[in-house]
Amino acid sequence: MSVHLLHTATSVLLKDPTASLGDVARAAGVGRTTLHKRFPTRTALVRAVANDALDLIDSVSSHVDFSRDDAIEDLITRLVALGPRVEFLLRFPGLERDDEIRRRIEEMDRPVLDLITRLQGSRLRADLPAWWILHTLYAGLFNAWEAINCGRLAPLDAPRFVLTTVFEGVANVGTADRS
Template sequence: MVERQTAESGTRARTRRAILDAAVALLSATPTASLGDVASAAGVGRTTVHRYFPERSDLLAAIGTDLLDKVAAATERARLQDGPADRALERLCQEYFELGDALTLIFDNPQLMNWSGWEEETPADREVLRTLERGQAEGRVDAEADAQWLLSVLWALLYSAWEQSRTAGISKHTALSLCLHTLRKAFAP
C-alpha cells in the first residue's frame, strides 16, 4: 500500500513538473497559449492539466511559486558569501541565466508580478544586495552607484542576454559571455 502511494505521488510530481516546464517554455514564447496548448506541449490531456490547475490563474500562480523556489536555489548555488563579491556576482549571473524562460515569462507579463505570492523584495534579492554592498566595501564594485540600481542593472543585463539568445539567434553561450563581460565593465570601480 505504501509503495503504491509513493509511486502515485512520484507520478503526480513528475506530471506536475512536466506541465509546469511545458507551460513555462510555451508561455515564454507565446503568452496567449491556451491550457490545451500547454497540455499538448506537456504530452498530457487537457483534463489532466485541469486536474492539476483548474484555472489558468492556478497554473500561473504555480509557475510563480516554482520560479521563486528556483531563484532561491540558484542564489544558494552561486555561493554569494564565497570569495570576492564581483566573482560571486558572476556565478550568480551564470545560475540565473539558466532560469531564462521562466524569468522572461515573468518580466514580459507584469500581471504575473502582481500575483499575491510574489514578494516585492525576496530573500534572494536581499542576499544579492548584501553581496553588491560587500563588493563596494571591498573596492571590487563601483561604490558611487547605488546598490539597488546595480541590482536593477544586473536584471536588465540578464534580460538582454535572454532576449538576444531567444530572438537574435545568438547562442546561449555567447549571450551569457556578453552578459558577464558587460557586468564586469559596468560594475567595475
C-alpha cells in the same frame, strides 16, 4: 510528469502570455481536463509556474557562496543557464500583482542586494544605488536570453557578454569618456 507540464507551460506562456489553457494543454500533449485537475484555475497555473521558477532559483542560490567577492560572476553564470524559467519571473505581465510571488521575488533579491551593497566601494562603484545595479544585472540577463532565443548569441558566450557589458560598459576604455 507534472514537471514537464510546468516547463511546457512556462515556455508557452512566456511566448504568448494570452495563450489559452487549451493551448498549454495541447503543447504539453495532455488533455485540458488533466491540466484542470492539477491546476484548477488559470491563476493557479501561473502561480505554480512562478513558484517552480522560484524554487529553481533558490536551489541555484544555495550553491553560490555569497561571501566570496566573485559571487556575482558565479550567480550570473548560473542564472544565464536557467533561461526561460527565470525569464518568466521577470517578464510575465501582472505577476507582481500576486502578493506571495512578489514576496518571494523580494526575498530572492535580498541576498544579491546585500552582496552588491557590500561590494560597493571595492569591486563595485558606490555612486550608483544598489537597486540600480541589481536591475542592470537583470537587464543584462534579459538581453542574453532574448539574443539566445533569436539565435544571435551562443549560450556559452552569454555569461561573458553579460558580465563584460554590465561591469565594464560598452565604452572603449582606451579612447573615450562621456563629457
